[in-house]
Amino acid sequence: MLKRLVHSLKSLVASFYWLVVIGRWGIDSVFDAVYEGQSRSETFRKIFRDAFGAEYPEEVDTTGFLTVTDLHNAAKYLGVGPGQTFVDLACGRGGASLWVARETGANVVGIDISKVAIKDAKGRIGSFGLDGRADFRVADIAATGIPAGTFDGALSNDALFMVPDKQGAFREAAHILKPGARFAFTTWELDESMRIKDYHPILEQSGFEVELYEACPGWEVRQRAVHEQILANKEKLIQEMGKDAAGVWIMFSQVELPKLPLMRRIFVVARKK
Ligand SMILES: C[S@@+](CC[C@H](N)C(=O)[O-])C[C@H]1O[C@@H](n2cnc3c(N)ncnc32)[C@H](O)[C@@H]1O
Known part of the structure; x- marks a missing residue:
């Protein structure tokens, strides 16, 4: 006690x-x-x-609690392939972005607010054999400045829980995706200031339809x-x-x-x- x-x-x-x-x-x-x-x-x-x-x-050398299973799930459910481009929101040092791009054959744009992370991510493109197929930019995921309907898919690992403007982040994700594109992400539920107890309402309000929602084993x-x-x-x-x-x-x-x-x-x- x-x-x-x-x-x-x-x-x-x-x-x-x-x-x-x-x-x-x-x-x-x-x-x-x-x-x-x-x-x-x-x-x-x-x-x-x-x-x-x-x-x-x-x-992948991630900065979070990403697993091999998460990576395979992302590649499977994003539904992207050669000639298409997905975005990794809060990509960190870009390991997951590059792994999923290589696995699916798609191109990737990674966005993160940390300049150090983006510099490291750019330096890792060659080691995944993805020269010309990956781009990394410093920006806030709640205000990327990217035109509407740009991407064929979106990924985000272990970051959404810490973004203060969550409504803005989900709205922005919907804005930069093409209709029918999928957003696959991992995060944590917790009823506190930095986290949300249930992501269904915010997704639905932002223009998404939830297809899969499960605890990570x-x-x-x-x-x-x-x-x-x-x-x-x-x-x-x-x-x-x-x-x-x-x-x-x-x-x-x-x-x-x-x-x-x-x-x-x-x-x-x-x-x-
Ligand atoms: C726990 S790390 C996860 C990084 C990466 N997704 C991975 O799995 O390795 C969280 C990342 O979110 C980024 N981040 C936090 N708030 C952000 C925001 N508003 N816009 C963009 N990036 C943000 C941080 O800079 C950090 O790189």
């Missing part, structure tokens, strides 16, 4: 600190720091590798293992990633660990009407 109370208090303080950090420096600076530090840490990568086992998408076990190991390896991570990058993940793990039983990681496919 006392242990749970202490844990909840720590989570409350960390949640508050997390919102202050994002509010003060902006989500782009927070992620610039994360991306700069993360690539230096072998411990960080090992934590994910150990927690995910065969589900760890080694080549095994997500909680993997996420718990990652957070526990991040907190158990704090000092090592600070040493390898630097204080800023490690600090974001440590804070995130502190906030999230007690909330896991209240959350659900979901995979959704919605069709633009």
Whole structure:
């Protein structure tokens, strides 16, 4: 009982600190720091590798909880192919964008608010053999500036929960998609300021029809293992990633660990009407 109370208090303080950090420096600076530090840490990568086992998408090197199954699902449900182009909203370092583009034969445009992520993503195009078929741009996914009806599909992994203007982000996704195109994404449900309890209403209000909406198998076990190991390896991570990058993940793990039983990681496919 006392242990749970202490844990909840720590989570409350960390949640508050997390919102202050994002509010003060902006989500782009927070992620610039994360991306700069993360690539230096072998411990960080090992934590994910150990927690995910065969589900760890080694080549993709994601910044979230993306699995091999998620990647295959995205490629299967996006319904894109050669000669078509999909957009990856909040693409991070572009690993998932490039993997899905290679798998489907389609072209990709990745968008993220972090300059560091976009620079890294551009640098990875060649290693996936996708020169001329991938483009990465810095922009807010709630206001991309891209003309209506541009894309044949949209992807987004582990990012929509943190976008403050969610209505704007879903409206923008609908705006830049062609009618009938699919939006496949992973995110978390949780009835709190940064997240939504149920994505059906916002999708329907934004002009989508939900085709598939399901929990990702095994997500909680993997996420718990990652957070526990991040907190158990704090000092090592600070040493390898630097204080800023490690600090974001440590804070995130502190906030999230007690909330896991209240959350659900979901995979959704919605069709633009
Ligand atoms: C957890 S990471 C996931 C990145 C990537 N999708 C992946 O799976 O590796 C979340 C990403 O969302 C981006 N992001 C957050 N808010 C954004 C916004 N409003 N517009 C564009 N990108 C945003 C961050 O910069 C970060 O790269």
